[in-house]
Amino acid sequence: MLTDQPFSRSMLLTLAVVTVASAGLSGRTPHVMAMHQHNPMTFTMPTPPSDPGAPTGRREGGSSRGDKIYTLCKTVEEAANKQCATSRLTALVPEVDAEKQIWGLTGADHPEFLFYLSKFRTPEQPKTTHLNIEFVLQDEDDKYVHKTSFVLPLTEGGIIRIPIPENRDPLQVGKRYTWTLLTKFGPNETNYVHGRIYRKQMDTQRQQELQTASPLKRLEISLKEGLWFDAIAMLVDLKQDAPQDLTILSRWNSLLDDINLKELATEPMLSCCTPDPHLSFK
Structure with a gap:
């Protein structure tokens, strides 16, 4: 349940202490998500910044009822017995190492986030489900940087993008921010x-390259720098501008394959999201 109070770390179900040593956001030890090291368009995952006490995170949602977590329904019988989740929610972010840390870097002061949503339909369910959704971005003190609620008319599965508005405070370099997307598919589901997301300080040369480079070159730079949130947002823009471009489609497939979400590469982008300030998750 979401309330008007910020999320405390104790409210999140999957907390862990991150003990990986790192030189910080300015340096990185490459962790390649795929083995195509010769490919300049392969995403290179940096080593997580040293951040004791940071939440591990959760990339794949599951229905939460009390203390139990249910995975997506596979059969009508499972759905009827309410022993599974009738909606799928997946964050389009890397899942790193054995601890399955959910985090990424951005060079943007106002990044955006992408999520996949779908539902398991039974003959008794209507074709369109009006899915209540809440997204929050919080700083290290659990204060809201951005909070928005909206209703998504969900018919088939698809990807939504949620930008941080320009009128919000910009992300600060080296600070940890925690994002959460919550859906309310039913009264008890x-x-x-x-x-996590961290903003990386780009050196002057890289900043100049990004400002003058072509779109595909900017994408290549972002991938090399480990800027996950920037790279995937750029690719979505490129796909929307040139939906039949086979080179761009190949880059999109490869990027999602790098983070083991290739099955989502053919999913459509959904029109989203008009804020609803009166929506309640209580």
Whole structure:
């Protein structure tokens, strides 16, 4: 349940202490998500910044009822017995290492986030489900940087993008921010994902390259720098501008394959999201 109070770390179900040593956001030890090291368009995952006490995160949502977490329904019988989740929620972010840390870097002061949503339909269910959704971004003190609620008319599965508005405070370099997306598919079915984002300081040369480079070159730079949130947002823009471009489609497939979400590469983008300030998750 979401309330008007910020999420405390104790409210998140999957907390862990991150003990990976790192030189910080300015340096990185490459962790390649795929083995195509010769490919400049392969995403290179940096080592997580040293951040003791940070939440591990959760990329794949599951229905939460009390203390039990249910995965997506596979059969009508499972759905009828309410032993599974009738909606799928997946954050389009890397899942790193054995601890399955959910985090990523951005060079943007106002990044955006992408999520996949779908539902398991039974003959008794209407074709369109009006799915209540809440997204929050919080700083290290659990204060809201951005909070928005909206209703998504969900017919088939698809990907939504949620930008941080320009009128919000910009992300600060080296600070941890925690994002959470929560859906309310039914009165007793809550579904959520959450993770971390850090803003990386780009050196002057890289900043100049990004400002003058072609779109595909900017994408290549972002991938090399480990800027996950920037790279995937750029690719979505490129796909929307040139939906039949086979090179761009190949880059999109490869990027999702790098994070083991290739099955989502053919999913459509959904029109989203008009805020509803009166929506309640209590």
